Amino acid sequence: MAVPKRPSKASAAAKAGVAKTGAVARAVRARVEPAAARIDVRKTWKLYIGGAFPRSESGRSYVVSASDGTPYANAVRASRKDLRDAVRAARGAFHPWADRTAMNRGQILYRVAELMEGRRDQFEAEVALAEGLRADRAREVVARAIDRWVWYAGWADKIAQVLGSSNPVASDYFNFTIPEATGVVGIVAPESSSLLGLISRLAPPLVAGNSVVVLASETRPLPAVSLTEVLATSDVPGGVINVLTGRKHELVPVLAAHEDVDALDVWGVPDDLRTAVELSAADSVKRVARRPKGVADARFDWLDDRASERPEWIAAYLEMKTVWHPIGV
Amino acid sequence: MTTDSKALRPWSGDRAPADWGLGDGQAVPWEYAPAPESRDVVTLKPRYGLFIDGREVQASDGGIFRSVNPATEEVIAEVAKATTADVDRAVRAARRAQKTRWGSLPGKERAKYLFRIARILQERSREFAVLETMDSGKPIKESRDVDVPLAANHFWYYAGWADKLDYAFPGRVAKPLGVAAQVIPWNFPLLMLAWKIAPALAAGNTVVLKPASTTPLTALLFAEVCQQADLPAGVVNIVPGPSDIGMHLVSHPDVDKVAFTGSTGVGKLIHKAIAGTDKALTLELGGKAANIVFEDAALDQAVEGIVNGIYFNQGEVCCAGSRLLVQESIQGPLIEKLKDRLSTIRVGDPLDKNTDVGAINSKAQLEKITELVAAGVAEGAELYQPACDLPERGYFFRPTLFTNVAQSHRIAQEEIFGPVLSVLTFRTPDEAVEKANNTPYGLSAGVWTEKGSRILWMVRKMKAGVVWANTFNRFDPTSPFGGYKESGFGREGGMQGLHAYVRLEDR
Numbered sequence: 056m057a058v059p060k061r062p063s064k065a066s067a068a069a070k071a072g073v074a075k076t077g078a079v080a081r082a083v084r085a086r087v088e089p090a091a092a093r094i095d096v097r098k099t100w101k102l103y104i105g106g107a108f109p110r111s112e113s114g115r116s117y118v119v120s121a122s123d124g125t126p127y128a129n130a131v132r133a134s135r136k137d138l139r140d141a142v143r144a145a146r147g148a149f150h151p152w153a154d155r156t157a158m159n160r161g162q163i164l165y166r167v168a169e170l171m172e173g174r175r176d177q178f179e180a181e182v183a184l185a186e187g188l189r190a191d192r193a194r195e196v197v198a199r200a201i202d203r204w205v206w207y208a209g210w211a212d213k214i215a216q217v218l219g220s221s222n223p224v225a226s227d228y229f230n231f232t233i234p235e236a237t238g239v240v241g242i243v244a245p246e247s248s249s250l251l252g253l254i255s256r257l258a259p260p261l262v263a264g265n266s267v268v269v270l271a272s273e274t275r276p277l278p279a280v281s282l283t284e285v286l287a288t289s290d291v292p293g294g295v296i297n298v299l300t301g302r303k304h305e306l307v308p309v310l311a312a313h314e315d316v317d318a319l320d321v322w323g324v325p326d327d328l329r330t331a332v333e334l335s336a337a338d339s340v341k342r343v344a345r346r347p348k349g350v351a352d353a354r355f356d357w358l359d360d361r362a363s364e365r366p367e368w369i370a371a372y373l374e375m376k377t378v379w380h381p382i383g384v
Numbered sequence: 385m386t387t388d389s390k391a392l393r394p395w396s397g398d399r400a401p402a403d404w405g406l407g408d409g410q411a412v413p414w415e416y417a418p419a420p421e422s423r424d425v426v427t428l429k430p431r432y433g434l435f436i437d438g439r440e441v442q443a444s445d446g447g448i449f450r451s452v453n454p455a456t457e458e459v460i461a462e463v464a465k466a467t468t469a470d471v472d473r474a475v476r477a478a479r480r481a482q483k484t485r486w487g488s489l490p491g492k493e494r495a496k497y498l499f500r501i502a503r504i505l506q507e508r509s510r511e512f513a514v515l516e517t518m519d520s521g522k523p524i525k526e527s528r529d530v531d532v533p534l535a536a537n538h539f540w541y542y543a544g545w546a547d548k549l550d551y552a553f554p555g556r557v558a559k560p561l562g563v564a565a566q567v568i569p570w571n572f573p574l575l576m577l578a579w580k581i582a583p584a585l586a587a588g589n590t591v592v593l594k595p596a597s598t599t600p601l602t603a604l605l606f607a608e609v610c611q612q613a614d615l616p617a618g619v620v621n622i623v624p625g626p627s628d629i630g631m632h633l634v635s636h637p638d639v640d641k642v643a644f645t646g647s648t649g650v651g652k653l654i655h656k657a658i659a660g661t662d663k664a665l666t667l668e669l670g671g672k673a674a675n676i677v678f679e680d681a682a683l684d685q686a687v688e689g690i691v692n693g694i695y696f697n698q699g700e701v702c703c704a705g706s707r708l709l710v711q712e713s714i715q716g717p718l719i720e721k722l723k724d725r726l727s728t729i730r731v732g733d734p735l736d737k738n739t740d741v742g743a744i745n746s747k748a749q750l751e752k753i754t755e756l757v758a759a760g761v762a763e764g765a766e767l768y769q770p771a772c773d774l775p776e777r778g779y780f781f782r783p784t785l786f787t788n789v790a791q792s793h794r795i796a797q798e799e800i801f802g803p804v805l806s807v808l809t810f811r812t813p814d815e816a817v818e819k820a821n822n823t824p825y826g827l828s829a830g831v832w833t834e835k836g837s838r839i840l841w842m843v844r845k846m847k848a849g850v851v852w853a854n855t856f857n858r859f860d861p862t863s864p865f866g867g868y869k870e871s872g873f874g875r876e877g878g879m880q881g882l883h884a885y886v887r888l889e890d891r
Contacts, residue, residue, distance in 0.1 A: 217554070222878055224860035225537065232864050232880060317869070330660030337655035340648065340667070340870040348662045348887075361890045367556075370883075375875050377864050378843050380853045 100130050100276070102137060102300065103283035105144030106293015111137050117302070119277060122187025130276045133301035135309045138268070141297035142315050145239045145266040148294030153236040153264035161211030163290045164262060168204035170285045175201070178250060178278060185249045185275035199358055200251040206364050207258035214263065214369050227382045234373040236264030237342060238317035241310040243303065245323045249275035250282065251357040256320055259368040261296065268316070269298045270307065272323065276300040304328065311335035318342035318372050323352060344371040416730060419737040421524045425511045431462040432600065434470055434624065435607035437477035438617025444469045449626075451601055454521035455734050455743035455778040463600050466623035468632045471592070474621035475636050478563045478590040481618030487560055487588050489616075491547030498543030498585060500613040505536035508609070512602055516574055517734045519601040521743030521779065522697050524735050534859055535578035538877075541861035542582035545882060549587065552879050558886040560588030561664055562640035567630040567654070569646045570596035570745050571700040571801075576645050577603050579876045581620060582861075587885040589641065592621045594633055598746045600624035631657055639663060643884065645702075647799075648825070648870050666874025666884040668702070668866055670799040671827030674820035675705030675856060676810075676842065679713045681832035685854065687721045690805070693830055693856035695729060695741055695783050699803040700749070702871075703828035705856050707796060708807045709816055715809050719787060727770040729783050741803055744779040753781055753802030760786050760795035765806070791822055799825070813838065817845040826868030830856045849875070 100119075101108040113134035120126045152160070171178065175197055183193035215234050222230040240260040245252030249272045260267055271279035283298045299306065307328055311319060312335040319341050324332050336343050346352065357363055431448065433440035447465040452458065466474075486494070505512065512535075513528040522531070549558040564584045568576035573595060584591050595603035603622050610620050623629065627650070634642045635657045641664045644654050648669040655665060675693045677686050693705025710718050734742030744750040761767050769782040781802055789796050789806040796806045810816040820829055829848040831839050839853045847868045852858060859865065864875035874884045 218880070220864075220879055222860070222862040222864070224858075224863050226858065226860065228855070228858065230860065230863050232878065333659030334656050337652045337659065340652065340655075340669070340872065342873050345662075365888075367888055374849065374868050374873075375864050375866065375880050376843070376848070376868075377850045377878075378853065379851070379855055379858050379863070380839065381855055 100128055100280045100300070102131050102133055102141075103280070103286065103296070103298040104137065104141045105147075105297065106287065108283070108287070109137070111301075112140075113137070119274075121184050127184070128277060130280070130300040133299040133306060135306070137299060137301075138306055138309050139313070141268045141299055142239060142313050144294040144297055145268050146315055148292055149236070149238055149266040152266055152292060152295045155264075157212035157215065160262065160264060161208050164208035164211065164258065165205060167285060167289045167291065168201045168208065170289050171197075171201045171204065171282075174281075174285060177281060181278045181281055182250050185278055186247075195358065196248075196251050200254045203251070203254050203363065204258055206360075207262045207369070210366065210369055211262045214366065214373070217366060218370055218373065218375075222377070224379075229380045229382055230377065232375050232377045234263070234370070235376050237372045237374055238265060239315060240265045240267045240318045240320065240372055241313070241316045242267050242269045242320040243307055243310070243323040244269055244271050244279065245352050245355070245357075246272050246274060247353050247355070248272075248357045250278040252355070253279055253282070255357055255363040256322055256368075257296070259365075260318070260320070260372040263369050263372045265318070265372050266295045267297065268310065269296065270303060270310065270323070271298055271300045273301070273303045307332060308335060311341075312338070314339045316341060318344065320344045320371075322346050342371065344368075416738050418733070420733065421514060421517075421528075421735045421737055423514055423518070423735065426515045426518065428461055431464070432604040433464045434466050434474070435604065435610070435620070435622040436470065436474045437481075437621065438611070438615075440607065443467055444473075449597060449624075451519055451598070452746075453518050454598075454745055455518075455775070457777050457779075460518055461601060463604070463624050466594075466625040466629050468629070471623055471629060471633050471636065474592045474623050475563060475565075475633070475638050477618035478592050478621055479638055481616055482560070482562055482588075482590040485616045486585075486590050486619045487562075489588075491549065491588075494586065494588065495543045495546035497613055497615050498539050498546060498582065501609055501615070502536050502539035502543060504609045504612050505532065505539065509533065509536065512574060512605060514735070515605055516602050517742070520570060520573055520599045521734050521745050523739040523742040524737055525739065526697060530859075531572055531575045534861070535574045538575070538578040538861040539582045542586040542882075545583075545879075546586040549882065549886065552882050553886070553888055555891060556888040557891050558587065558882070559889055561885060561887055562589060563638060564589045564591045564641040564643060564885065565633045565636065565639040566591055566593040566643045567634060567646065568593065568595055570599040571697060571702070573599040574602040574606065577606060579645070580643055583876070583881050584641075584643075584885045585619065587882060589885055590619045590621075592623060592633060592639075594623050594625060594630045597624060597626050634658060634663075641665075641885065643874075644668070648872075651872060664884070666866075666876075667872035668874070668876060669827075669870065669872040670825055671702045671704065671867065671871050672707060672797065672799055672823045672825045673703055673705045673828040673830065673848070674707045674709050674816075674846075675830035676709040676816050676820060676832065677711060677714070677718060678813075678831075678833035678835075678838065679711040680834045681714075682834065682854075683714070683718060683721060686718070686832040687725050689830065689832065689854070689856045690722060691725055691729070694805040695803050696857050698741055698744055698781070700745060700801050701857065702799075703850060703857065703865075704801075705828075705830050706800060706805060707820075708805055709810050709819055710807060711816075712809045712811050719785075719807065722785065723768060723770075726768070726783050726785060727772075729770065729772070731772050731780060731782065732775055741783060744781050744802065747779055749801065750779040750781060753800055753804065756795055756798060756800045756802070757784055757804055760789070760793060760804075760806070763790075763793045763795070765789045765793055765795060791819060797823065813842065817842065821845075821847050824870040827866075827871035828852070
């Protein structure tokens with residue numbers, strides 16, 4: 056299979072101080088030319104649907120390369136059928152997840168951070184390899200990803216108090232507004248930031264009580280797959296988070312058109328698909344969460360807490376329900 | 385009223401005496417003396433212009449359309465029909481005003497303009513109510529007691545937010561989006577204008593608003609209010625015209641924000657028209673609300689609530705309680721009471737202060753209602769209409785009740801937007817929830833029961849943006865309104881309603 060060439064990414068890595076003899080090359084060598092003493096056991100990179108790890112029903116894969124272009128793994132190339140299976144799993148998991156107490160949801164999401172903490176070395180190596188980061192930078196990115204889970208997890212039992220209200224209507228009614236989860240959210244993950252970007256977009260809908268179907272970064276999918284291995288051993292019920300790897304041009308239009316997807320995070324949608332995606336989304340009145348105006352995925356600074364830790368990102372997947380109750384004897 | 389002694393006999397028991405004939409398709413055995421509201425508070429202009437950049441102007445091509453009183457079928461005014469060039473001018477004026485004046489005006493000063501508008505609406509309330517009724521066909525009782533006071537209150541409420549935005553979005557700075565394009569429907573012309581314009585202006589945006597082509601007059605009278613309030617030119621622009629003018633407006637490249645209230649079909653078209661742009665969007669679309677009555681409900685109150693839920697404003701309400709879900713055990717007595725009550729509903733001259741149900745807004749809408757009611761009969765539902773007299777002229781439709789309705793019937797699925805109630809039954813709370821949610825819509829719902837915990841259980845289960853417990857069709861500027869699912873997204877009213885008109889920046 057042809058190795059995709061991405062000179063621009065390679066030069067970006069070079070600018071970041073990563074030489075061919077640097078961390079990426081060493082890491083890739085460790086994968087493709089393991090030490091003679093022991094033949095290592097390689098991982099099969101899989102999908103995560105309904106709490107299980109299927110390969111694609113289509114039997115397809117695509118080559119994933121390190122940031123300098125060196126191929127080093129086969130990722131699953133999910134099919135439309137896989138995507139529909141993932142949406143069905145998400146729909147089934149939605150109500151039980153949304154109906155849990157807010158504190159319980161918060162604790163379950165916090166638990167994900169606990170488990171990631173124990174796997175920091177693995178995530179650092181994978182993020183460094185995927186994104187061409189130096190070790191110290193990768194360490195910072197993974198630490199921030201874990202801290203971001205913690206930040207969002209803490210919102211579970213507070214967001215209703217910040218965004219909800221009791222409303223002083225001019226009549227004899229007690230009137231209040233409470234936020235509720237929208238439903239099944241499709242997340243097209245950021246392309247550039249394989250773990251920190253993904254978690255920054257994944258945590259907000261989850262903490263609100265939604266279930267999600269994630270299309271991972273196409274060029275850097277593997278940290279997302281490793282995250283699913285954490286999720287599977289966490290307390291997040293199967294089906295609440297489903298993660299697919301594959302070709303965005305193949306999968307995004309299907310996700311956008313799926314009638315049982317209630318909201319769509321279009322952050323990582325390729326620019327040439329954006330209009331078509333919104334045209335499809337309009338057909339079933341999907342909520343569309345866009346990147347802020349003028350923000351480019353590739354230039355977004357995910358390490359900036361002010362930019363990525365936003366209650367508004369949770370609010371994008373909440374519906375406000377207002378209740379009128381009469382007052383009288 | 386007649387002096388027939390039968391009419392003075394007190395109610396005994398749960399039903400009317402048989403010889404009254406109520407509930408048997410008979411008319412009430414008395415007449416009401418006419419009680420018309422005076423029209424002389426309204427001075428109709430023979431022709432209304434567009435309102436662009438603070439001035440009334442004619443359409444660039446001199447085009448006009450006619451606004452008809454649906455209760456009499458008379459043309460009551462000619463109205464300038466905006467062209468695409470006029471819309472472009474309005475957007476330019478709005479942009480200029482936003483940039484040079486309104487956007488940089490301190491919130492405290494913006495607030496005072498909005499307070500002025502609220503006060504002028506109160507001062508001219510009867511004039512607005514009568515004009516609204518003449519243009520839309522809604523009963524004067526409703527335009528006088530609901531539409532106009534709520535519109536004034538909406539401006540009042542958001543006026544106070546203009547200088548307090550920092551408190552609505554803790555940790556963020558709320559900045560205006562810029563120019564808002566707003567398209568509103570014909571069922572609550574002035575009230576929908578208020579819902580759109582008040583929060584937009586409070587947050588520092590300027591607006592170009594297109595009223596519905598059958599009900600442009602109160603919006604154009606509102607233009608006069610803006611002038612009286614000395615609102616800076618270009619902050620509010622009003623461009624009546626047909627739907628393609630609305631589409632041109634929302635697609636305009638210099639518009640930052642689009643807000644639409646209307647049908648789900650048109651909402652989807654508008655979303656598509658702006659796909660791929662950076663325009664912010666909120667949609668308030670159709671509904672097919674379930675009004676659910678449990679066996680322990682206070683039946684007489686429930687009957688009033690059901691009637692208010694579906695016959696208020698001729699049923700031309702997106703959140704109308706058009707599907708009655710009644711617990712099987714009380715179906716008989718409830719339907720009987722409902723039929724009795726229907727016989728006392730007064731249908732007729734909207735300007736009469738006793739009228740409960742006025743005229744359908746347009747001939748096209750009357751035809752749509754007629755078609756869907758025919759479909760209900762054809763699909764096997766059982767029709768009931770009281771034998772009230774309808775005026776000879778005008779677009780009127782009898783309050784209609786369908787029993788024996790299946791969930792698959794068109795009258796249980798489609799938004800009729802008319803005085804037509806479909807009755808379905810349920811046995812358990814779970815079944816009620818399942819049937820209530822069995823619709824692509826999710827705007828509103830009603831629950832009638834004396835058990836508080838059951839109310840809140842139903843509230844939690846129902847996919848609806850507004851849930852009325854033991855009441856229906858209540859509105860208030862402090863109370864957020866808007867839908868789940870295909871009823872749209874975004875909220876209008878309350879603190880939450882501000883969100884649609886701001887961009888949040890880091891502090």
